[in-house]
Each structure stands twice: as C-alpha cells, then as structure tokens.
Amino acid sequence: MSPIAVYSIPGSPYGRAVLATLEEKQLPYRLCPLTPGAHRSEPYVLIHPFAKIPAIEHDGFKLYETQAILRYLDRLKPLPALAPADLHDLARMDQIMNINDCYLFQGVGDVIGFERVVAPRLMGATPDEAAIAAAMPKAHRVFAELSRLMGDGPFFAGQSVSLADLMLAPHMEFLFQTPEWHVLTAQRHNIANWMERMNERPSMIATTWTRVAELAKAA
Numbered sequence: 001m002s003p004i005a006v007y008s009i010p011g012s013p014y015g016r017a018v019l020a021t022l023e024e025k026q027l028p029y030r031l032c033p034l035t036p037g038a039h040r041s042e043p044y045v046l047i048h049p050f051a052k053i054p055a056i057e058h059d060g061f062k063l064y065e066t067q068a069i070l071r072y073l074d075r076l077k078p079l080p081a082l083a084p085a086d087l088h089d090l091a092r093m094d095q096i097m098n099i100n101d102c103y104l105f106q107g108v109g110d111v112i113g114f115e116r117v118v119a120p121r122l123m124g125a126t127p128d129e130a131a132i133a134a135a136m137p138k139a140h141r142v143f144a145e146l147s148r149l150m151g152d153g154p155f156f157a158g159q160s161v162s163l164a165d166l167m168l169a170p171h172m173e174f175l176f177q178t179p180e181w182h183v184l185t186a187q188r189h190n191i192a193n194w195m196e197r198m199n200e201r202p203s204m205i206a207t208t209w210t211r212v213a214e215l216a217k218a219a
C-alpha cells in the first residue's frame, strides 16, 4: 500500500490521534510537517479550507476532520479492528469521540493543556492561572462523565482499544502533564489507570511531541 501523507504540526493532539491510529494499524505513512501558522495559508488551505490540523492525502484522495480520517484508516485496513462489532459499544465509541471534540477539547484541553503545556513550550509564555481556574468546573464535568461512561473499563468502548481511546488519549495526555490532572482524577481512578495503560502503548510512545518533532526534522 502506498504511504499515507499526514499533514500535522508536532504537538497537535488531533494530529497525534491520526498518527497513533496509523501506528496501531501498522499502515505506512509519511509525515508532512507544517510550521505553526503555515496551516492558515496556501498551499495547506487548498487541502483544508478551515485551516485546522490534521489532514491526510492517500493516492490522491484528500481528507480532513480527524473522526473521518480515523474511520477511513480503520476501514482501509480492517485488522486489527478499531471499531467494535457490538452495536452498543460502537455507539459508545462514537459518543466518546464527540465528547472529545465538543466538550473535552473546547474549553478544557484548549485552555488547560494550552496554557500549561503548549504556550510555555512554544512561546515561553507563563500560564494564565485565571483562565485555568475558570476552565476547571467544565473539566470536572467532562472527567466525571468520562469516568461514568468508562465504568470498569478497560477501554471506552468494549474490551479492546478503539478509535475512541485513540482520539481521546492524545488530548488527555496534555492534561496528564499538568498539576490539574491529579485533582481531576483523584476520585476517578479508572481514568488515571486508563491513561497509564494508553501511555504504555507503542502507538502512543511512537507519537509523543518529541518523537513527532524528530520525524518532522527528518522529513
């Protein structure tokens, strides 16, 4: 199979979800790194008119939106299956992916993860403590719901890893690096244990910010 071109920026959690899925599937890929800002101008906006990361190109087929990309990759190479066969587990997978996009990233990840991890690393900025504090009530709501939905686990949608875990883990891993993580998971051990398990997966180890930055340099 010809390699899949992945347009991403090292550190992007959405980009990492795509890369981790490619690693889980053992599909050939080529990172096409973008520098922050380059995603807002041509030629990238010709692929992604909404100027977001990531996008892929495979045999001339261009695709953006992470959920669509993950499902494309899962259907492109059916094994190992990353979408459960059980109807309820599949619905749960879809639900978790949407919770990630609508509630975890927006107002939680893009505030706490950005202020604590991204802005200091990329811009040398000092975290905005007021913005972080203001994001915590929503963070607690999201974590409470994720914990309830996971129950006894081990994964979010059935007994094996799915696209839900691969979508969520890169976003959660940013929060894992912050002091807020302990507050958010103190009473939610299933989430803390799941994060530890995900962080040990080869697909997550192969796609850390540092590792993707190395790939970007070599590209």
Ligand SMILES: N[C@@H](CCC(=O)N[C@@H](CS)C(=O)NCC(=O)O)C(=O)O
Residues within 6 Å of the ligand: 012, 013, 014, 015, 051, 052, 053, 054, 064, 065, 066, 067, 101
């Ligand atoms: N709905 C999009 C969201 C992607 C997204 O928000 N990516 C962020 C960061 S990982 C981004 O491109 N941020 C840069 C910007 O908004 O300029 C998807 O699922 O791919």
